Amino acid sequence: MTSLQKRSGIDYIKVNRYWSNARPSVLGPxxxxxxxxPQGDGNFRFLDEIEIVQQLIKDLDQNGxxxxxxxxxxxxxxxxxxxxxxxxxxxxxxxxCNATKELCAPLPNVKATxxxxxxxxxxxxxxxxxxxxxxxxxxxxxxxxxxxxLIPFLESGGIVLCRETTVKEGVVKRHGEYQAIYxxxxxxxxxxxxxxxxxxxxxxxxxxxxxxxxxxxxxxxKAIVPKPLQxxxxxxxxVYWGVRLGGSLITRVLEKFNISFPxxxxxxxxxxxxxxxxxxxxxxxxxx
Numbered sequence: 206m207t208s209l210q211k212r213s214g215i216d217y218i219k220v221n222r223y224w225s226n227a228r229p230s231v232l233g234p235x236x237x238x239x240x241x242x243p244q245g246d247g248n249f250r251f252l253d254e255i256e257i258v259q260q261l262i263k264d265l266d267q268n269g270x271x272x273x274x275x276x277x278x279x280x281x282x283x284x285x286x287x288x289x290x291x292x293x294x295x296x297x298x299x300x301x302c303n304a305t306k307e308l309c310a311p312l313p314n315v316k317a318t319x320x321x322x323x324x325x326x327x328x329x330x331x332x333x334x335x336x337x338x339x340x341x342x343x344x345x346x347x348x349x350x351x352x353x354x355l356i357p358f359l360e361s362g363g364i365v366l367c368r369e370t371t372v373k374e375g376v377v378k379r380h381g382e383y384q385a386i387y388x389x390x391x392x393x394x395x396x397x398x399x400x401x402x403x404x405x406x407x408x409x410x411x412x413x414x415x416x417x418x419x420x421x422x423x424x425x426x427k428a429i430v431p432k433p434l435q436x437x438x439x440x441x442x443x444v445y446w447g448v449r450l451g452g453s454l455i456t457r458v459l460e461k462f463n464i465s466f467p468x469x470x471x472x473x474x475x476x477x478x479x480x481x482x483x484x485x486x487x488x489x490x491x492x493x
Contacts (some may be wrong), residue, residue, distance in 0.1 A: 214344035215384040219457035221297060223383050229278045229304035234461055242419065242445045249449070253412035254368070258284075261406065262333060265289075269332025269360055275339030277381060279305030285335070286312045287442050293329065297321045323347060327358040334359065336367040341385045345396060352400040356478045365402060365471050365476040368410065369393065370469050390472055397476055404477040411456075418455065419448045421467045 208349055271285040276294035278301055286292045286309060294309070298303040302319040308421040309315040318325075322339065340348055352365070359365070370387055377387045388396070394404050422444050427435055448455060459466055 212247065212491065215342070215380070217342075219382060219384050220342050221290060224298040224301060224407050225299065227300065229300055232471050242423075242441045247266050250412045250416055252313060254410060255284060256409060257410065257412075257473060258366070261408070261421075261473060262288075262337075262364070263331050264362075265364065268363070269363065270329045271333045272278045272327070272329070272331045272355070272358075273335050273337070274325075275336060275342075276317065276335065277301050279308040279317065281335060282313060282317065283309050283312065283339045285333070286315045288465050289332065292316070292328075293331075294318065295322055327355055329358065329364075331355075331358055332360045334361045334363075334365045335396060336365070336369070338368055340367055340369050340393075348396060349400050351403070352397070352402065357400060358375075359478055363477075364405070365474075366492060367474040367476065368471065369474065370413075370471050372469065373465060387469060393472075393474060397474065399435055400407070402476040402478055406473075408473045410460035410473055414467065415448055415453075416445070417454070417467040417469055417471070421443045437468075438473060 251282055256476075267288055268290045270291040270293065271289045272296040273282045273285060273292060276282045276296045278300075281295065282294040282305055292309075292312075292315045294302075294305055294315060296305060296317065296319060299319050305317045306374075309317060341350065355365070365484055370385070371393070372387045372389055374389050376389070376392055379385045379387065390407055394407070396406055423437070424443055425446075426440055427437070458464075
């Protein structure tokens with residue numbers, strides 16, 4: 206998250222306020238609080254995402270250093286610390302940074318800092334720079350400036366790995382108390398190229414997308430059903446288990462009939478500054 210002043214686009218003051226007041230939880234970063242889902246849902250999504258990340262980073266040097274930008278409550282920080290020599294975690298929200306410090310206290314190779322990502326000055330050489338859903342809180346010019354600042358600190362053969370919420374076309378800005386910028390895959394590709402990064406691989410985040418279906422269904426339910434009849438804890442569990450058990454079938458049916466649902470998707474972007482890497486080797490969505 207960033208605490209800079211408002212420029213064009215989203216209001217950084219509101220972004221910072223939202224996350225500074227956020228309750229640290231595994232559901233919070235997925236925007237799943239208050240939808241009646243079981244607490245284990247966040248863990249389910251995270252563990253399935255780990256399987257994707259393991260394949261994307263399998264060729265990296267585990268003696269290297271990871272930079273986790275916008276680390277949130279530290280789930281990814283903890284995961285990387287068990288695989289790499291050192292992890293630097295940056296988070297501007299004090300409650301979330303404190304949660305990372307508490308979670309990673311037993312891990313001596315983690316350094317978590319309560320700091321704005323835009324004012325962070327890199328010092329190490331990084332085998333992996335990870336953005337676990339943070340770029341959508343940056344306006345485009347700041348996003349480009351940040352990536353350009355970090356690129357010179359990538360190890361030879363190192364990568365930038367982004368996990369970002371996306372839309373199918375163009376750019377959608379969310380305003381109000383919670384603000385974000387949702388970009389399409391093509392928009393992100395163009396931004397990364399402006400920074401001098403090669404797009405090595407783009408992969409759909411299947412666990413995210415499946416559960417996002419449940420999120421959007423419950424939000425529609427809350428919008429059309431009177432509050433006394435919503436029974437959110439019951440409805441949330443039913444919808445959650447329905448999409449979790451039938452997710453791959455639901456996805457195939459939606460694709461067959463060209464139905465655009467859910468509105469929000471999520472993708473992993475594997476990026477490199479090495480001009481010899483082959484760009485745009487996009488992978489397809491994996492079934493559960």
